Amino acid sequence: MELDDAYANVPHIPGGAQYPARWTVAAEAFRARLSAERRAELGLPYGKGSRQAFDLFHPETTAQGLVVFVHGGYWLRFDRSYWSHLAAGPLARGWAVAMPSYDLCPEVRIADITRQISRATAVVAGRVEGRIALAGHSAGGHLVARMAVPGVLPGEVAARVSHVVPISPVSDLRPLLQTSMNEQFRLDMAAAEAESPVLMRPLPVPVTVWVGAEERPVFLDQARWLAEAWGAGHEVARGRHHFDVIEALEDPASRMVGQLLG
Structure with missing residues (x-):
């Protein structure tokens, strides 16, 4: 369809098809190390079904707060197991990190996934005290932006949110109506508008x-649209593409981690 290539990342990133395998190796090694140190709780349920679960990684001392990282994949693919290593930066700075999976389209709608991430965040918040920072990538960037809209998170959880960092988010879902992916999303204009953070007040x-x-x-546009609509900070990482922009989360000294936790 008209916008299929515009929203395709893999063909336009050198070695793009190899990234998932690289993520898997790094994430498995990270989980193994944290499990050996008894700092990983894996597969904790927050709802019904095997995908409604999260991994929780603990810092070496009492947690200063909680980071919830929500993965991407166009609401169609991946799960928490690909991204564990991205917890390294916040963990090194004393924050616990939770990574939820969620059900995927077309088995559910995007609005259902929003509700699942709200439930996951609330469940994790009951296990870790202190401030809550939310980060998400691509479709996960959409989902954490939705958490920043009044009424999506329970009030007592929303009151603890200290920073929200959507990374390469899809903030306006209306263009997706012009992609073949919409056969699986099953969006109409009303549903796309109802799930577009760019049309909401944070x-x-x-x-x-x-x-x-x-x-x-289109991803540069999507990020700019959200920043402008919300009067939010807007960081454009030099030399980074859609698959490596998230690597900054591994570095406790990175600007991304500093802003997330600041």
Whole structure:
């Protein structure tokens, strides 16, 4: 369809098809190390079904707060097991990190996934005290932006949110109506509008939108649209594309981690 290539990342990233395998290796090694140190709780349920579960990684001392990272994959693919290594940066700075999976389209709608991430965040918040920082990538960037909209998270959880960082988010779902993926999303215009953070007013919490400077033009647009609509911070990472922009989360000294936890 008209926008299929515009929203395709793999063909436009050198070695793009190899990234999932690389993520898997790094994530498995990270989980093995944290499990050996008794700092990983894996497969904790937050709802019904095998995908409604999260992994929780603990810092070496009492957690200063909680980071919830929500993965991407166009609401169609991947799960928490690909991304565990991205917890390294916040963990090194004393924060616990939770990574939920969620059910995928077409078995569910995007609105259902939003509700699942709200439930997951609430369940994890009951296990870790302190501030809550939310980060998500691509479709996960959409989902954490939805958490920043009044009424999506329970009030007592929303009150603890200290920063929201959508990374390369899909903030306006209306263009997806012009992609073949919509056969699986099953969006109409009303549903797309109802799930588009760019059309909503956020909670009064800090939001910083990140995107790689080398990303597809539509993702640069999507990030800018959200930053402008919300009056949010807007960071464009030089030399980064859609698949490596998230690597900053591994580095406790990175600007991304500093803003997320600040």
